[in-house]
Amino acid sequence: MFNAVIDAPFGKVGIRLEGEAVREIVYLPESTRNIAPDTPLARQAVEQIERYFERASAKFELPLADVGTAFQRRVWQAICEIPPGIVLTYGQLAKQVGSAPRAVGQACGANFFPIVIPCHRVVGSGGIGGFAHHGGDGFFRNVKRWLLTHEGVPYA
Numbered sequence: 001m002f003n004a005v006i007d008a009p010f011g012k013v014g015i016r017l018e019g020e021a022v023r024e025i026v027y028l029p030e031s032t033r034n035i036a037p038d039t040p041l042a043r044q045a046v047e048q049i050e051r052y053f054e055r056a057s058a059k060f061e062l063p064l065a066d067v068g069t070a071f072q073r074r075v076w077q078a079i080c081e082i083p084p085g086i087v088l089t090y091g092q093l094a095k096q097v098g099s100a101p102r103a104v105g106q107a108c109g110a111n112f113f114p115i116v117i118p119c120h121r122v123v124g125s126g127g128i129g130g131f132a133h134h135g136g137d138g139f140f141r142n143v144k145r146w147l148l149t150h151e152g153v154p155y156a
Helices: 040-054 070-080 090-097 101-109 139-150
Strands: 004-008 011-018 021-028
Touching: 004 040, 011 040, 021 040, 021 139, 070 090, 070 101, 090 101
Parallel strands: none
Antiparallel strands: 004 011, 011 021
16 A cells, blocks of 8 residues: 555654655554555655654655646645745635635645645644644644644644
8 A cells, every 4th residue: 555654753654656756645643554665766755754854954856646636736836835944824825826715725635745745834824724634633733733843833
C-alpha cells in the first residue's frame, strides 16, 4: 500500500508513489509499522521529509503526481508560496486566488501532499482551523499544531 512509512515527531508519515511521481503523503498514527523505502524516489521523499523535520526551512524538490482540479492546483500553488513561519487565513488566501474561504478550505483538505504543499500554514480567522478535512481536536489537529510550532508559529 505504501512505498515508505517513516517515523515523525507526531506519529508516522506514509508515502505512496505512482510511476515516477509521488502520488500521496499521509499522516498515520504511531501504531503504523514502518516500511523501508522501496524505490529511489521513495528514498528521496523520505530524505526530504526527514530534512524538513530537522529544519523547517528545508525545500522540497519532488515530482508530484498530476492530481486535483484546476482550482485545487491553483490553491496549492498559492500555499507553496507561503514561507515557513508565516500563516495566512483561509480568507486571505481566498482573496489571493479570487475565491471564497470555504472553497479554499476544501482545497486545503484535499491536499494529496501535506508537508510538501504546506496547507498547515493556512488557518482560520479565529484560530488554528481544521486540518485534512478533520475539525475538532484530535490527531490531525495535533499534527497541524506540531508543524506550526516547528516553524515557529505556536498554536494552542
